[in-house]
Amino acid sequence: MQVVILGSGSPIPAPDRAGPATLVRTSAGDLLFDAGRGMSMRAAAVLSGPTAFQAVFLTHLHSDHVTDLNDVITTRWAMSFTPNPLHVFGPTGTESFVAATESMLETDIGYRLAHHEDLTWRPGTVATEVTDGTVFDRGDVRVTVAPTDHAPVHPTVGYRVDDGGRSVVIAGDTVPCAGLDRLCVGADVLVHTVVRRDQIEALAVPRLLDVLDYHSAVADAARTAERAGVGTLVLTHMVPPVQPGSEQEWIDLARAEFAGSIVLAEDLATVEAAPVLH
Numbered sequence: 675m676q677v678v679i680l681g682s683g684s685p686i687p688a689p690d691r692a693g694p695a696t697l698v699r700t701s702a703g704d705l706l707f708d709a710g711r712g713m714s715m716r717a718a719a720v721l722s723g724p725t726a727f728q729a730v731f732l733t734h735l736h737s738d739h740v741t742d743l744n745d746v747i748t749t750r751w752a753m754s755f756t757p758n759p760l761h762v763f764g765p766t767g768t769e770s771f772v773a774a775t776e777s778m779l780e781t782d783i784g785y786r787l788a789h790h791e792d793l794t795w796r797p798g799t800v801a802t803e804v805t806d807g808t809v810f811d812r813g814d815v816r817v818t819v820a821p822t823d824h825a826p827v828h829p830t831v832g833y834r835v836d837d838g839g840r841s842v843v844i845a846g847d848t849v850p851c852a853g854l855d856r857l858c859v860g861a862d863v864l865v866h867t868v869v870r871r872d873q874i875e876a877l878a879v880p881r882l883l884d885v886l887d888y889h890s891a892v893a894d895a896a897r898t899a900e901r902a903g904v905g906t907l908v909l910t911h912m913v914p915p916v917q918p919g920s921e922q923e924w925i926d927l928a929r930a931e932f933a934g935s936i937v938l939a940e941d942l943a944t945v946e947a948a949p950v951l952h
């Protein structure tokens with residue numbers, strides 16, 4: 675099983691970082707976790723994309739994590755030659771979000787149905803709201819979900835993918851919590867969004883200070899990984915943006931709390947889910 679960070683960015687637009695999105699390549703095909711800005715372009719770079727996704731899993735409905743879901747829905751629909759509905763899993767609110775997204779696309783759907791004689795079906799996206807337990811089970815691949823804590827954004831979830839004895843956890847945005855700890859136990863890879871508490875406090879911009887109380891600082895994510903015996907911690911969705919030359923600072927903050935392997939994500943960073951010797 676392989677993890678490809680399609681988007682390592684945050685809500686802040688960046689020229690070289692797509693919005694939050696992670697591709698997990700399993701024996702049952704490609705699974706997409708969150709659908710941030712520009713992620714379809716990154717997926718194309720690894721020969722994946724909307725028609726290849728077996729399912730999409732949303733951690734929460736913050737705009738930066740879902741802004742390109744509409745592109746995934748449209749592209750999959752318009753590029754499939756038989757009905758190929760997209761399955762979207764997410765927390766409570768996902769059904770209405772998906773319905774509203776298709777409603778937003780109604781004009782385009784009408785254009786294409788009228789123009790393409792062989793296209794006789796609508797996107798037909800299938801949304802499933804999830805809270806806890808196994809939500810996807812195909813072949814050797816099992817995806818389980820647990821609640822996370824991104825309050826006041828509620829509900830939010832994290833996911834764990836198990837495939838052939840290997841495991842990957844997608845934390846999404848959360849502070850340390852019991853649900854995430856449960857997902858992470860013994861995981862080979864943990865993909866965790868992080869912020870720099872020291873830098874945000876130094877900047878002292880009120881709108882930015884607000885993000886501290888519902889995200890994990892680098893040290894928080896590292897402690898979660900250490901508690902669970904994770905093999906590789908992938909830091910992503912860095913806020914504030916990583917300044918060139920400061921990459922090692924981010925690694926060092928995690929290293930102080932975590933003995934395993936640490937990756938500071940860039941777009942298209944690829945990590946194998948495999949044992950790491952501590």
Ligand SMILES: [Zn+2]
Nearest residue numbers: 734736824847
């Ligand atoms: Zn969020």
